[in-house]
Amino acid sequence: MALADRPNVAASELASDISRLVLAAQRNIARANDASKRRYDLRRRVLEFGVGEYVWVSSRYLTLPGSKKFK
Secondary structure, eight states: OOGGGSOOHHHHHHHHHHHHHHHHHHHHHHHHHHHHHHHHHHHOOOOOOOTTOOOOOOOTTOOOTTSGGGO
């Protein structure tokens, strides 16, 4: 039997170890994302405004036509 025909046990084990680690990392990332969303949602308020209601609007990030940015 030629050397190329024999399975490399160490390479197979390494590949399976890497596959297991990748799956574990993906699960941990998904779990961390879920926890982050839960923490964010605890502080989030849903705001609904009706037609004709007065609201405060910040113009800090508002760019109007004619401003220096458009010239």
